[in-house]
Amino acid sequence: MPKIMAINAGSSSLKFQLLHMPEEKIIAKGLVERIGMDGTVMAIEFDGEEHTVHPAINDHADAVREMLAFLTEKEIIQSLDDINGIGHRVVHGGEKFSASALMTDDMIAEIEKLSELAPLHNPANIMGIKAFKQVLPNVPSVAVFDTAFHQTMKKDKYLYSIPYEYYEKYGIRKYGFHGTSHQYVGERAAAMLGKDEKDVKIISCHIGNGASIAAIDGGKSVDTSMGFTPLAGVTMGTRSGNLDPALIPYIMEKAGKSAEEVIHVLNKESGMLGLSGFSSDLRDIDEAAKGGNERAETAMNVFASRIHKYIGAYAASMNGVDAVVFTAGVGENSITVREKVSRGLGFMGIHFDEERNQTRGKEAEISAENSPVKIFVIPTNEEVMIARDALAFSGQQ
Numbered sequence: 001m002p003k004i005m006a007i008n009a010g011s012s013s014l015k016f017q018l019l020h021m022p023e024e025k026i027i028a029k030g031l032v033e034r035i036g037m038d039g040t041v042m043a044i045e046f047d048g049e050e051h052t053v054h055p056a057i058n059d060h061a062d063a064v065r066e067m068l069a070f071l072t073e074k075e076i077i078q079s080l081d082d083i084n085g086i087g088h089r090v091v092h093g094g095e096k097f098s099a100s101a102l103m104t105d106d107m108i109a110e111i112e113k114l115s116e117l118a119p120l121h122n123p124a125n126i127m128g129i130k131a132f133k134q135v136l137p138n139v140p141s142v143a144v145f146d147t148a149f150h151q152t153m154k155k156d157k158y159l160y161s162i163p164y165e166y167y168e169k170y171g172i173r174k175y176g177f178h179g180t181s182h183q184y185v186g187e188r189a190a191a192m193l194g195k196d197e198k199d200v201k202i203i204s205c206h207i208g209n210g211a212s213i214a215a216i217d218g219g220k221s222v223d224t225s226m227g228f229t230p231l232a233g234v235t236m237g238t239r240s241g242n243l244d245p246a247l248i249p250y251i252m253e254k255a256g257k258s259a260e261e262v263i264h265v266l267n268k269e270s271g272m273l274g275l276s277g278f279s280s281d282l283r284d285i286d287e288a289a290k291g292g293n294e295r296a297e298t299a300m301n302v303f304a305s306r307i308h309k310y311i312g313a314y315a316a317s318m319n320g321v322d323a324v325v326f327t328a329g330v331g332e333n334s335i336t337v338r339e340k341v342s343r344g345l346g347f348m349g350i351h352f353d354e355e356r357n358q359t360r361g362k363e364a365e366i367s368a369e370n371s372p373v374k375i376f377v378i379p380t381n382e383e384v385m386i387a388r389d390a391l392a393f394s395g396q397q
């Protein structure tokens with residue numbers, strides 16, 4: 001039975017699952033957080049127990065080595081040769097990659113070229129890929145792209161209203177991200193509706209630290225809120241989401257910043273952190289808002305209202321909707337955000353149920369009994385999707 005390792009490298013974290021495939025049985029799973037910062041934590045779960053260690057880790061390559069050392073030490077695997085395939089999340093695949101691909105040195109070079117389009121993400125993904133190549137050079141390594149699922153968008157959705165030659169010359173267009181997650185929850189939502197995916201229209205709200213909304217019609221992405229980079233769309237933990245582009249030179253002049261510094265502010269110091277002034281973590285902001293902090297309350301309302309508007313927009317785009325899905329850290333857990341987003345949609349047949357909304361972290365319906373359009377909470381599972389694609393390629397070498 002093949003053992004497949006699925007790797008989801010974030011800007012400061014590395015999530016992984018080791019699975020028996022095709023059964024999709026988890027052998028071990030874990031998370032290394034705060035990579036490159038003080039207090040790195042590695043938490044690994046296996047045999048129903050969670051182990052937390054604090055190894056010295058400077059970068060994603062160290063994280064991979066420590067994680068593999070832990071797995072062999074605890075005899076979760078007898079040796080590294082037990083791993084039959086590796087799947088890596090890669091955030092930006094540009095127009096080059098519309099499906100998962102077996103990693104060759106040339107492919108890695110192509111992904112490196114795309115780093116300037118996803119500077120918070122692709123460099124970490126590449127470091128993960130290279131670290132595995134170093135210790136397991138002969139095991140098939142497969143890249144699974146966040147952008148791939150959105151390659152079905154039509155030109156009228158992915159083109160910006162700017163001179164057409166910028167698209168032709170520089171590849172400037174909307175790409176969209178979190179595709180693996182939107183695809184997973186889209187499939188689960190169709191199953192929960194008891195229908196074939198081809199016959200349903202889904203609006204998927206992936207709301208984590210990064211957040212994006214997708215319109216999925218007949219199992220295909222037709223529109224999504226992120227753009228050329230993962231900075232666009234709704235308000236996020238530290239990212240601004242959409243704004244008037246004329247603000248960039250205006251802020252440069254007023255605050256005496258370079259273009260690069262303004263983009264840094266929009267990526268790292270904006271969103272919920274910028275609005276609240278104290279945290280990017282939704283839990284902190286929700287608690288402060290409930291304690292009477294007005295800025296936190298405003299931040300919560302900005303956050304929810306942006307998502308709320310996309311639901312209206314995407315229902316219009318698809319000429320209908322069968323289910324709205326909440327997923328990722330905030331979507332799976334925040335009772336407050338789900339309520340703020342879901343209220344005031346009754347005119348389009350989306351009726352929210354306060355009591356059902358108390359659920360957390362498991363698949364559930366949170367719409368009212370008689371609601372024509374369903375609202376679902378569906379925990380995402382990017383890792384299982386990555387493992388499925390890695391398995392498909394692991395027999396080919």
Ligand SMILES: Nc1ncnc2c1ncn2[C@@H]1O[C@H](COP(=O)(O)OP(=O)(O)O)[C@@H](O)[C@H]1O
Pocket residue numbers: 010207208209210237280281282283284328329330333334335
């Ligand atoms: N119980 C909870 N209630 C509200 N928000 C939560 C809860 N648990 C996690 N979150 C939020 O989820 C976000 C992280 O989501 P996640 O999907 O892990 O993000 P990413 O993969 O982008 O790092 C954080 O903002 C955190 O506040």
Ligand SMILES: CC(=O)OP(=O)(O)O
Pocket residue numbers: 010091121146177178208209210211230
């Ligand atoms: C693409 C993206 O924003 O990813 P994440 O939510 O993991 O930051």
Ligand SMILES: [Mg+2]
Pocket residue numbers: 208210
């Ligand atoms: Mg994520």
